[in-house]
Amino acid sequence: VTESGxxxxxxxxxxxxxxxxxxxxAAVLEHEGYPVLEAQHGRxxxxxxxxxxxxxxxxxxxxxxxxxxxxxxxxxxxxxxIADIPVVVVSAGADLPRHVAKMGVVAAxxxxxxxxxxxxxxxxxx
Amino acid sequence: MRSVERRRxxxxxxxxxxxxxxxxxxxxxxxxxxxxxxxxxxxxxxxVAAWVGGAGPGALALGLGALTARFxxxxxxxxxxxxxxxxxxxxxxxxxxxxxxIHAELxxxxxxxxxxxxxxxxxxxxxxxxxxxxxxxxxxxDATLATLANLxxxxxxxxxxxxxxxxxxxxxxxxxxxxxxxxxxxxxxTRVYPSDPEGRHPRTDVIxxxxxxxxxxxxxxxxxxxxxxxxxxxxxxxxxxxxxMIVALVARGRTLGAITCATMESARRYGSDDLAxxxxxxxxxxxxxxxxxxxxxxxxxxxxxxxxxRAKDDFLSVVSHELKTPLAATMGWLRVLRSGNxxxxxxxxxxxxxxxxLQGKLIxxxxxxxxxxxxxxxxxxxxxxxxxxxxxxxxxxxxxxxAKGVRLEVVLDSGGAVVAGDPxxxxxxxxNLLVNAxxxxxxxxxxxxxLACADGHAELVVHxxxxxxxxxxxxxxxxxxxxxxxxATRGKGGLGLGLAITLHLVELHGGRVDVASDGEGAGSTxxxxxxxxxxxxxxxxxxxxxxxxxxx
Numbered sequence: 032v033t034e035s036g037x038x039x040x041x042x043x044x045x046x047x048x049x050x051x052x053x054x055x056x057a058a059v060l061e062h063e064g065y066p067v068l069e070a071q072h073g074r075x076x077x078x079x080x081x082x083x084x085x086x087x088x089x090x091x092x093x094x095x096x097x098x099x100x101x102x103x104x105x106x107x108x109x110x111x112x113i114a115d116i117p118v119v120v121v122s123a124g125a126d127l128p129r130h131v132a133k134m135g136v137v138a139a140x141x142x143x144x145x146x147x148x149x150x151x152x153x154x155x156x157x
Numbered sequence: 158m159r160s161v162e163r164r165r166x167x168x169x170x171x172x173x174x175x176x177x178x179x180x181x182x183x184x185x186x187x188x189x190x191x192x193x194x195x196x197x198x199x200x201x202x203x204x205v206a207a208w209v210g211g212a213g214p215g216a217l218a219l220g221l222g223a224l225t226a227r228f229x230x231x232x233x234x235x236x237x238x239x240x241x242x243x244x245x246x247x248x249x250x251x252x253x254x255x256x257x258x259i260h261a262e263l264x265x266x267x268x269x270x271x272x273x274x275x276x277x278x279x280x281x282x283x284x285x286x287x288x289x290x291x292x293x294x295x296x297x298x299d300a301t302l303a304t305l306a307n308l309x310x311x312x313x314x315x316x317x318x319x320x321x322x323x324x325x326x327x328x329x330x331x332x333x334x335x336x337x338x339x340x341x342x343x344x345x346x347t348r349v350y351p352s353d354p355e356g357r358h359p360r361t362d363v364i365x366x367x368x369x370x371x372x373x374x375x376x377x378x379x380x381x382x383x384x385x386x387x388x389x390x391x392x393x394x395x396x397x398x399x400x401x402m403i404v405a406l407v408a409r410g411r412t413l414g415a416i417t418c419a420t421m422e423s424a425r426r427y428g429s430d431d432l433a434x435x436x437x438x439x440x441x442x443x444x445x446x447x448x449x450x451x452x453x454x455x456x457x458x459x460x461x462x463x464x465x466x467r468a469k470d471d472f473l474s475v476v477s478h479e480l481k482t483p484l485a486a487t488m489g490w491l492r493v494l495r496s497g498n499x500x501x502x503x504x505x506x507x508x509x510x511x512x513x514x515l516q517g518k519l520i521x522x523x524x525x526x527x528x529x530x531x532x533x534x535x536x537x538x539x540x541x542x543x544x545x546x547x548x549x550x551x552x553x554x555x556x557x558x559x560a561k562g563v564r565l566e567v568v569l570d571s572g573g574a575v576v577a578g579d580p581x582x583x584x585x586x587x588x589n590l591l592v593n594a595x596x597x598x599x600x601x602x603x604x605x606x607x608l609a610c611a612d613g614h615a616e617l618v619v620h621x622x623x624x625x626x627x628x629x630x631x632x633x634x635x636x637x638x639x640x641x642x643x644x645a646t647r648g649k650g651g652l653g654l655g656l657a658i659t660l661h662l663v664e665l666h667g668g669r670v671d672v673a674s675d676g677e678g679a680g681s682t683x684x685x686x687x688x689x690x691x692x693x694x695x696x697x698x699x700x701x702x703x704x705x706x707x708x709x
Contacts, residue, residue, distance in 0.1 A: 049482050051508050055489025058501055062493055094478055123481035125473045143484035146492050 041087035041157050042066040046076040046103065047121070048095040056090070056121075056144070063150055065157055073098030077106055080113050087157035090149075093122040093130060104134050117156050121149070168210020172218040175202035180225060196226060196240035203244045207251040215248045281434055284312060288438055292445035296452040299331070305416065305442045306334035313435060314418035316396065320350050321406075321414035321446075322364060328414070337422060346392045351385045358383045363403045364415050371432045372401040375419070400426040404439040408447035416442070472638040472653075479519055479652055483512030522654045526637060529661050536579035536665045540690050543576045543583065543615050544569040547608055550587035554595055562600035569608045574615045577690045582662050589655040590619040590683045596651070597681075598623035610689065614668075617685040626674040626681050634672050635660040663687070 043065050047053040057067045068083060070076035072095040080086065089107075093100035100120060108114045120131050123142035131139040137156070140149050179198035199222025207215025223241055226232045291304050302319055309317040319332040330350035353361045359370045372379065375398040384390035401419040405412050416439055420427065490505035528534040551567055558565050576583075587606075594604040602622040609616050626634060630641045640653040663670045668687035674680065 049486070051486035051512060052482055052489070054504075055486040055493070055508060058493045058498075058505075059489045062496060062498055094474075121485075123478040123485065125477035142481040143488045146488065 039065050039087075039157055041085050042068045042083065043153060043157060044068045044070060044076060044080065044083070044086045044089045044116075046070045046073065046089060046095070046100070047092045048072050049092075052092075052142075059146060059150075060153065063153075065153055072096055073100065073103030073106070076103055077110075080107075080116075086113075086116055088153060089116055089118045090121050090153075091118050091136070093120060093124055101134065104136070108135065119149070119152050168206070168214040169217060171209045172202075172206035172214035173221070175205045176218050176221040176225075178202065179222065180229075183230075196222065196232075196236065196244075199223070199226060200240065200244060200247075204247060204251060207248050208255065211255050212248060212252040215251060219244045219248060284434075285437055285441065289441055292442055293448075296449050298446065298449040298453055301442075301445050301449050302331045305438075305446075306332035308438070309416065309418055309435075310334040311336045311423075313431065313438075314402075315421040315423055316344070316347070316398075316419045318347060318417045319406075319414065320360065320364075320417070322412060328364065331414075343392065343395055346388075347396070351389050353385055357385055360403050360415050360417055363405050364412055367405045367407050367412055369405065369432055369436055370401075370403045371427055371429070372403075373426055373428070375399060375401055397421045399424050402427050402432050402435050404432070404435050406439050406443035406446065408440075408443035411447070413443055413446055413450075468638055475638070475640075475652055476523070480516060483515050487512045519652060522652055522658060525658045526654050529658065534661060534665065536582050536662065538577045538579055538666070540575050541578050541580055541583070542573050543578065543617070543687065544571050544573065544608055546578065546580055546583035547587045547606065547617060550584045550591055551606060553588055554591040557592070558595045558604065561595060561598075563595050563598050564601075564603045566603060566605045568606070571608045571610050571615055574608075574610045575690045576615055576666070576687045578666055578687070583666070586659050586662050586685060587617065587619075589659045590617075590685070593655060594619050594621035594623065594681075594683075597621065613689050613691075615687045615689055617687070618682060619684075620680065620682040622680045625677050625679040626672070627677050628674075631672060631674060635670070659685075 043060055045053060045056055045060070045067050047056065047069075048071055053069055053071075057069060060067050068079055068086065070079050074097050076089070076091075077098075091100045091103060098106075100122070104118060107116070107118070118134075118136040120127070120134065120136050120139040121142065121144060122130065122139070124130055127139050127141050138152055140152070176199070179202035182198045199218070202222060203215055203218045206218035219241070222244075223237065226237060226240065288308050291308055292301055294304070295301055302321070306317050306319050315336045317332075317334050318330055320328050320330050323329050328350050330348060333344060333348050335344040351358070356362060356365070359372070362368075363370055377394075380390060380393050380398070384393060396419070398419045399421055401417065403415055403417045406414045406416060416435070418427075418435060487509045490501075490509055493501055494505050525534060547569060548567075551565065555565060591604065591606065598604055598621045604622075605618070605620040607616075607618040607620075609618075627641060630639075633639045635656050637657040638653050640651070660670050663685055666687055668685060671684045671686075673682045673684075
């Protein structure tokens with residue numbers, strides 16, 4: 032499933048407020064050959080999306096300061112330039128299915144992360 | 158008495174008068190004409206007397222006429238017999254007709270009275286039905302009370318007051334209505350319930366016993382007897398009460414209060430009908446009021462339950478988030494390590510260790526809180542130097558503060574003060590306050606730690622130049638699961654348990670924690686006050702939760 036060391040043209044946008052988790056996730060993805068663009072919260076992600084046209088997938092945390100995952104998703108679908116980029120929610124919150132029910136995302140992965148599943152999803156979209 | 162007699166003899170007077178008139182006509186006015194029909198005038202007199210007075214006066218007029226004709230005018234032939242016979246027949250007929258007429262009149266009167274009563278009953282029913290609609294229109298307690306007063310005036314009373322019994326058996330006047338707006342200033346004086354500890358006013362008795370009172374005539378003596386003080390008497394006199402009723406508001410066996418009605422301008426006097434109407438109204442009003450009260454209670458209980466439920470949901474989310482986040486970082490790095498990537502090993506191991514420590518701390522806090530809830534949080538008290546515990550906590554926080562660029566200013570000026578304390582728990586208290594201060598203070602901010610002694614107390618002050626605490630949140634700072642930021646957008650981690658645990662631990666040590674903040678952006682100050690150890694507190698002892706029933 033994985034494509035260790037293989038180069039991908041597109042980047043994964045990783046939106047996560049916890050520095051340790053963001054770093055670890057980025058390390059895993061980059062080790063699997065997926066370039067990563069990091070954002071600390073929803074507002075940061077929107078800013079970075081404005082300058083990036085090579086994002087194949089957004090990995091989105093829900094509970095974040097400044098702009099949380101729900102608010103980001105709301106802003107994203109309103110902007111035609113980025114509305115079509117698929118989103119996978121990666122969250123540690125309880126009751127994840129209920130939290131993402133109305134978000135229209137392609138998948139939700141609970142923390143602690145099932146990396147095999149996450150990498151399958153990334154491979155599917157990137 | 159005289160009028161009754163006059164009424165009784167009047168018909169006989171009429172009989173005599175009509176007889177005299179008939180005689181006069183017969184003698185002077187038309188003697189010629191009446192020669193041929195000599196009894197015509199007496200016949201008419203008999204009919205008039207019978208019509209006005211019935212059989213008795215009619216017979217009198219007949220007798221007088223017959224005697225006069227026989228002996229006065231000397232009529233002895235068959236005409237006299239015919240007059241007597243025809244008059245008697247007419248008399249009987251007229252008597253029968255008269256009785257029938259009187260019966261018919263009486264029946265008419267009765268019908269009128271019945272109609273009046275029916276109308277009154279209808280009005281009463283309509284009033285009560287309107288009242289019911291008005292009283293049940295709102296489930297709002299105060300609105301219902303105001304409605305009640307306005308229903309009574311002007312329909313039943315010129316002035317009305319509603320008083321309710323409140324917690325602690327105090328009575329509060331909640332509504333006053335008055336017909337005459339010009340009397341506003343005076344009426345305003347009746348808006349306060351007069352205190353009546355001796356029970357002089359009949360209302361006090363009504364509220365106590367639930368029995369209604371009807372005062373048909375409010376006499377000056379009565380006013381004086383029920384006045385509670387001079388001013389009260391003056392106001393009551395000036396109001397000019399004529400008649401009054403007081404009825405208790407009783408619902409489901411509980412006296413909620415009383416309604417007092419009085420007449421003034423209308424000068425109407427109350428009777429038992431009015432009292433019955435007011436009692437009926439009071440029953441309905443009391444039920445409506447009680448429903449409003451129950452609704453209000455149910456609403457607030459529901460809101461409280463919803464709040465508690467939301468807090469529980471939020472807490473579960475926070476616990477889940479806080480416990481799983483470090484796990485996610487750990488799992489990620491473990492995967493990288495397993496794949497044999499040697500370059501990132503030091504970074505991976507650092508993060509894994511920090512994550513595991515963080516989780517251990519979270520689990521400790523959760524355990525502490527559940528012990529607190531069960532009243533089983535122990536402290537092992539022994540004499541110890543407070544400064545040492547504080548210093549140990551400072552040492553733990555120092556790297557964190559340095560990494561964040563927050564300056565620590567520590568002044569431990571307690572001169573080796575000794576308190577009865579649990580060393581681990583005292584360190585936990587200081588550490589919790591310090592971690593919070595560092596967490597909420599931005600880079601290049603300052604966290605001050607001061608330890609001093611005064612009046613048998615040691616005082617630990619932790620002050621920061623961080624974001625501060627909104628005034629609205631200050632009272633909730635020490636509550637479990639409460640954090641100033643909403644769960645979904647909070648920027649700082651943690652379970653929101655640290656300060657709740659700190660408060661509990663400080664109280665187990667016989668001390669107190671205070672918080673002060675001048676608001677957002679102004680930093681905050683936490684002050685822990687602990688009693689200094691004396692000879693008798695010195696021996697080691699084990700203290701469990703102070704009061705197990707205390708809600709945490």
